Amino acid sequence: MSMVIAALGFWIAMWALNRRLANGAGANTRFIQLLVPAIFGLTILVVWELLVRGLEVPLVILPAPSQVMAKFFSEIPTLWLDFQQTFLKGALSGYVMGCGAAFLMAVLVDRYDFLKRGLLPVGNFVAALPIVGTAPILVMWFGFDWQSKAAVVVVMVFFPMLVNTVAGLQETTSMQRDLMRTYGAGYWPSLTKLRLPAAMPFIFNGLKISTTLALIGAIVAEFFGSPTMGMGFRISTSVGQLALDMVWAEIVVAALAGSAFYGVVAMAEKRLTFWHPSQRK
Amino acid sequence: MAPTATKTVISAEALDLTFQTPDAPVHALKDVSLNIQQGDFVSFIGPSGCGKTTFLRCIAGLETPTGGKLTVNGMTADEARRARAYGYVFQAAGLYPWRTISGNIKLPLEIMGYSKSDQNERVARVLDLVELSDFGAKFPWQLSGGMQQRASIARALAFDADILLMDEPFGALDEIVRDHLNEQLLALWARTNKTIGFVTHSIPEAVYLSTKIVVMSPRPGRITDVIESPLPKERPLDIRDSPEFIDIAHRVREGLRAGHSND
Amino acid sequence: MSRFAPVLTIVVAIFAFWYAAVPFMNVKETLTSLERAGAVVTPSNAVERRDASHIALVMKNSFAISATYAQDRPRLPAPHQVAQDLWKTVVMKKVTSKRSLVYHGWITLSATLLGFAIGTGAGILLAVGIVHSRAMDMSVMPWAIASQTIPILAIAPMIIVVLNSIGVQGLIPKAIISAYLSFFPVVVGMVKGLRAPDAMQMDLLRTYSASQGQGFWKLRLPASMPYLFASLKIGVAAALVGAIVAELPAGGARGLGGRMLTGSYYGQMVQIWSALVFAAVLAAALVLLIGLVQRRTLKRMGLA
Numbered sequence: 001m002s003m004v005i006a007a008l009g010f011w012i013a014m015w016a017l018n019r020r021l022a023n024g025a026g027a028n029t030r031f032i033q034l035l036v037p038a039i040f041g042l043t044i045l046v047v048w049e050l051l052v053r054g055l056e057v058p059l060v061i062l063p064a065p066s067q068v069m070a071k072f073f074s075e076i077p078t079l080w081l082d083f084q085q086t087f088l089k090g091a092l093s094g095y096v097m098g099c100g101a102a103f104l105m106a107v108l109v110d111r112y113d114f115l116k117r118g119l120l121p122v123g124n125f126v127a128a129l130p131i132v133g134t135a136p137i138l139v140m141w142f143g144f145d146w147q148s149k150a151a152v153v154v155v156m157v158f159f160p161m162l163v164n165t166v167a168g169l170q171e172t173t174s175m176q177r178d179l180m181r182t183y184g185a186g187y188w189p190s191l192t193k194l195r196l197p198a199a200m201p202f203i204f205n206g207l208k209i210s211t212t213l214a215l216i217g218a219i220v221a222e223f224f225g226s227p228t229m230g231m232g233f234r235i236s237t238s239v240g241q242l243a244l245d246m247v248w249a250e251i252v253v254a255a256l257a258g259s260a261f262y263g264v265v266a267m268a269e270k271r272l273t274f275w276h277p278s279q280r281k
Numbered sequence: 282m283a284p285t286a287t288k289t290v291i292s293a294e295a296l297d298l299t300f301q302t303p304d305a306p307v308h309a310l311k312d313v314s315l316n317i318q319q320g321d322f323v324s325f326i327g328p329s330g331c332g333k334t335t336f337l338r339c340i341a342g343l344e345t346p347t348g349g350k351l352t353v354n355g356m357t358a359d360e361a362r363r364a365r366a367y368g369y370v371f372q373a374a375g376l377y378p379w380r381t382i383s384g385n386i387k388l389p390l391e392i393m394g395y396s397k398s399d400q401n402e403r404v405a406r407v408l409d410l411v412e413l414s415d416f417g418a419k420f421p422w423q424l425s426g427g428m429q430q431r432a433s434i435a436r437a438l439a440f441d442a443d444i445l446l447m448d449e450p451f452g453a454l455d456e457i458v459r460d461h462l463n464e465q466l467l468a469l470w471a472r473t474n475k476t477i478g479f480v481t482h483s484i485p486e487a488v489y490l491s492t493k494i495v496v497m498s499p500r501p502g503r504i505t506d507v508i509e510s511p512l513p514k515e516r517p518l519d520i521r522d523s524p525e526f527i528d529i530a531h532r533v534r535e536g537l538r539a540g541h542s543n544d
Numbered sequence: 545m546s547r548f549a550p551v552l553t554i555v556v557a558i559f560a561f562w563y564a565a566v567p568f569m570n571v572k573e574t575l576t577s578l579e580r581a582g583a584v585v586t587p588s589n590a591v592e593r594r595d596a597s598h599i600a601l602v603m604k605n606s607f608a609i610s611a612t613y614a615q616d617r618p619r620l621p622a623p624h625q626v627a628q629d630l631w632k633t634v635v636m637k638k639v640t641s642k643r644s645l646v647y648h649g650w651i652t653l654s655a656t657l658l659g660f661a662i663g664t665g666a667g668i669l670l671a672v673g674i675v676h677s678r679a680m681d682m683s684v685m686p687w688a689i690a691s692q693t694i695p696i697l698a699i700a701p702m703i704i705v706v707l708n709s710i711g712v713q714g715l716i717p718k719a720i721i722s723a724y725l726s727f728f729p730v731v732v733g734m735v736k737g738l739r740a741p742d743a744m745q746m747d748l749l750r751t752y753s754a755s756q757g758q759g760f761w762k763l764r765l766p767a768s769m770p771y772l773f774a775s776l777k778i779g780v781a782a783a784l785v786g787a788i789v790a791e792l793p794a795g796g797a798r799g800l801g802g803r804m805l806t807g808s809y810y811g812q813m814v815q816i817w818s819a820l821v822f823a824a825v826l827a828a829a830l831v832l833l834i835g836l837v838q839r840r841t842l843k844r845m846g847l848a
Contacts, residue, residue, distance in 0.1 A: 015679070022679040033682060040683035061706050118550030122558075128777070128831045130785045132697075133800075133820040136808035141569075141619065175375050178343055180392075182369040184362055189392045197379045215695040223701070223792050224808050235698055239705045247702045255694045262693035275378035275420060 003054025007047045014043040063245040071245040072252055078234070079253050086231040087257050089146035090218035094153025099210055102158045103203070106165035110195075111187070120166060127159040135221040144225045152221040157210035164209070168202025169195050201276050204269040211261045215254065290354055290444060290476050291317040291340055297348030298335060298502075308501035309335045310346065315495060315504065319443070322470055322477045324487035325495045326533060332502020333480045333495075334448055340478060341369055341446055353444070365393060367444035368437025372452055374429035376421035376436075383408070383417035386436045393440055407435040410469060427458040431465070438473070446478045451486070460518060463489055467516055484537075488512075488529045489521055496536035506536035562623055568598040569620035570612040575601065577615070578608055617811050626817045633818060645822050651799040652787045653826060655715055659722020660783040664776065666723070667730030674731070675738040675764065676756070688731050696725060700789045718790040718799075725786035726779030733775025737768025766845060773838035780830045788823060800826075 018036050026032050045065045051057070052064040059067065072079065109115045135152045142148035172195055180190040222232025231250050238246040273279050298310040310332045317323050325333035338344040340353060342362035353361035361367070368389075376385045383404050390400045408414045411431040421429050430450055437445055451459045463486060470477055481487050487494050488510070496506040510529060512520065520526055575585045575593060586604045587593055593601065602609065613622045621629075630645070637644035670688075674681045700721045707717040741763050749759050791801025800819045807815035 018683050019679040022682045027678070027682070036679070036682040037684075037686040041687065060709060114550050114553075116550075117547070118552075118554035121551050122554050125828060128781045129824045129827050130781070130788055130820075132785055133788060133804060133816075133823050136804050136816050137813065137820070140808065140811070140813065173375075175371050175373065176377075179369065179371065179375055181343060182341055182362065182367070183389045183392045184365055185392045193388060193392065194377070197377065200379070212693055212695060216697045219695055219698045220789055220792075223789075224805070231698070236701050239701045242705070242709075244702065244706070247699075251699055251702075254698050258694040259690055273379070275422065277422075280422065 001054065003050045007050035007054060010050065011043060011047050014039055060242040060244055063248055067245045068248040068252065072249040075246065075249060078229075079249060081229050082231045082234050082250065083253055083257065085146060085227070085229045086149065086218050086222065087215070087261075090149030090221070090230070091153055091214040091261075093146070094150035094218065095157060095210060095214040097150065098154035098157035098214075099161045099207060101154070102161035102206070103165055105158075106162050106169065107191070109162070109166055110169040116166065120163065123159050123163050123166075127163055131156050131159075132217060132220045135217070136224045139221060139224040144227055146230075149218045149221045149226075149230075153214045153217040156213045156217040160209050160213065161206040164202045164206030165199060168199030168205075171195075171198050171202060200273045201269075201278070204265065204273060207265050208262060208269070211265055212258060215258050215261065219254065288319040289316050290319050291315075291352070291478070293336075293340075293349065293351050295349040296336070296339065296346050296351055298332075298339065298344065298346045310339070311501035311503045313349070313502075313504055315507070317476060317478065317493075319476055320474050321493055322479065322491050323493045323495060324479045324481055324491040325497060326481055326484065326487045327497035327537065328482065328499060330499040330502070331497040332499070333497050335502060336497075337446055337448055337478055337480050341367060365389075365440060365442060367442045367446050368440070370430075370434055370437050370445070370447040370450045372449045374421065374426070374433040376429055376432060378420065378422055381418050381420055382413065382424070382432050385421065385432060386439050389436065389440050395440070403439050407438045410438060410472075411435045411465070425458075427454050427462060430454065430462065434466075434469075438469075443474075444476045444478070448480045449482070450479075452481070459486070464518060466490065471514065484530050484533050485521060488526060488533060489516065489518075494529070494533055496533055498537070498539075505539060506532070508532055508536070559623055562620075566618070566620055566622045567602050567609045567612040570615050570618045571598055571601045571605065571608065573617070573619065574608050574612045574615055575605060578611060583608075618813055621814045621817055625814055626821060629814045629818045630821060634822070645800075645803070645818060648799050648803050648819070649822055649826060652718075652784070652791065652801065652823070655718035655787040655790070655799070656722050656780070656784045656826075656830075658715060659719035659724075659786065660726050660780050661723075662719065663723035663726035663783065664730050664779060667727045667775075667779070668734055668772075670727075670731050671734035671738060672760075674735050676760075685735065688728055688735075691728050692732065696728075697721075697786065697789055700786065701792065704790055718787050721790040722783035722786040725782040729775045729778040729782060730772075733771045733778070734768060737771025738764045740764075740767045740771060769841060769845060770838075773834060773841070776834050776838075777831050780834060781827055784823065784827050784830065 018039055021027065021032055021036050021039075024032075049064045049066060052062055057064075063071075105119075109119050132152070134155050138151040138155070139148045142151050176194055176198070177190070180194055183189075185193075219230075219232040219235070222230045223236055226233040231254055234250050235247050238244070238250070270279055293313055293315045296310050296313040298308075300307040300309055313332070313336060325336060327333050335344060339346050339351060340358060342353075342358035345359075351358050354364070354366050356364065356366070376382070377388065380388065386404045386407060387400050390403060395403070404417065405414070408417055411434055413428060413431055413435065416424060416428065416432075421432065424432070434445075434447075434450065437447075451462050454462065467490060479487075479490060492510050492514075494506075494508040494510060495504055496508070497503065498505045508529060511525060512529070572593060576590070579585050579588070579590075585593075585608070587596065612618070613625070615621075618625065633643060633645040637646075639646045639650075641647060670684070674685055703721055703724075704717045707713070707720070738760075745763060745767075746759070749763055754762070787799070788801040788804070791799040792805050797803070797806045800823045803819035804816050807813065807819065
């Protein structure tokens, strides 16, 4: 019981601290802006730990963060294997193929007005559909290994990427297009020198949305069949064995992979679209 | 001035342009005839909707007239556009934010296929012409509005077109910056002997800059008066207080008022 | 007409491609079953057939093409096979039957709607809190944004099993996952929306010395509506995906996700396709419905 009270006390103390920091003088400094969410995250972890211990929650319901971390470090070889299978082979290859294909398609669609008017409504429609549902079909077609996972990822990222890129390619103002006409510039110069650079923020938006979709697709596809490794496989089998510490360790890997993937794309965006108002400092 | 000064570069004969809109056809230009000689500085002035910008866009081949005859350098406007006969300056600077100032000026040169060394040489020359030599490596959004507009003029000057078409280039700038840029533009015109078409709705600006002032009025867009300016080519800013200047300004105002009384 | 012609063309092209792909996808199984029935197929050797390309097999056995459209367990069912199955399972079966897609669809839909309602409600509340409390904003917002980069769906099986082990079954666990998935898009969109009024509009209210509550009801909330609806559309689609995925580990073979899983176990492609099409129609209908409400609301507010 004392641990539950300690958890409550810790929560109140940390929240008071955050309130002071957030409303204090230095609230706009970068340090405080990082510190406050960090304190909040830490508070959640500590409260979680104390509650699990204090209430003696069984492992099969909720492991404490310390147990998850212990599992994480003791199972690093397995986790690394799963990461390779699901992220590097399944998600990443599918991401590259899907986004690449969607990009080329978008350039094509943009060139022909008929395609644009036909494909965009269809693309917008498909982008809202539960595409993970294609996973069982693609697993049957491409087998249990990573190829089927990559295929699911391709299907999942294709339409969001397509819709974003096409929208970006239309982002030029009539003045910018007139300028190109005064130079007598043809299709290719205006594509490479005007429309593609102008589309960059939109393209990156599509790429960023797709990072999460890629990981979801690769993991969920494994629920429909996989070799005896992979993050989705491990999650579903560990759940079956009630080894929840392993499930949580796998979730930690997924969270790290997901945010790192997103972070890398966001960093590339910062470098390439430094000129956009949203990125200027 | 060179003996070619009397050569006609732009000639419009009975130009007509009607836009089809969902409500009713809009008569943007009606029976517009005008000759512009080599080295002229021609201003188009009038209230909104008088067709001054439309006329400039016709000259640039960005709009196609529905009637009449228009030649630029003896070609049709569209041929002239393809032959890159003119540089065009828009209301806003319209610089690409992802390119530096130098990079923006290089844009037309890259499209037109100039060699790398030629590009650099030209960029340096026009940057000097608009007094931006120290800012070539900066990005547009790091510069003031006036500097951005100067850079866009440099961009229009970078390739050797002898016509410069400007559509209210200083309209968005404040009075002080505008005076300064007007002075610079006159100096630049004197040095390069280009033919300039200049759209404005400021009477002092039109009178101060031009050798020829074309007064236009709306519904339908048409020319109501063409005033040849007697002012000397050398024009300090204080010429605007001289009686000749005030005389011309008066005549322009009369022309504008006459156009409106038809409403 | 000119608006629909391109869309129609694309849709027709997709179906044409689909029909064209069927013989190639199904040729191997078709030939095996035809051979068993006594037909002469080339090559007659099963091993050679296994190694041959699909295109070559279709070329050599053009007589079998019509049969590829009528397989019991095709790798790629033809559109009309899916349509027949849908007709059979949606219209011909009683809605209470376990073979009725409407029955399974309702199981998924009810979890989706309940979860969506919970997620949206909680999301809006948190957004209001974030906009009005700086501490909450700085503590929670970075995590809310970061959580969108994490494949949250991965924890769906665990939530189901854990809740199962403490005796919570059926609708609630699935609704929790749906709620969880629709929660974050709503928080992020709603915070953006509540902050949409610009400084001038906020200053105007300050000149009236309006209270914080008045500012919320008269300016922030109306201004947030377009953002709210945009994130509701994302949220409802996510909620449906959540409910479907939540049905995978349940093992009860109930709901659209259950249909997909059993179809995948027994190699019943047609069943998977039917469930997929049904889910797609459901998603489209939900998004459309929100779009309709959005248009009416914004019209009444004079925003559209």
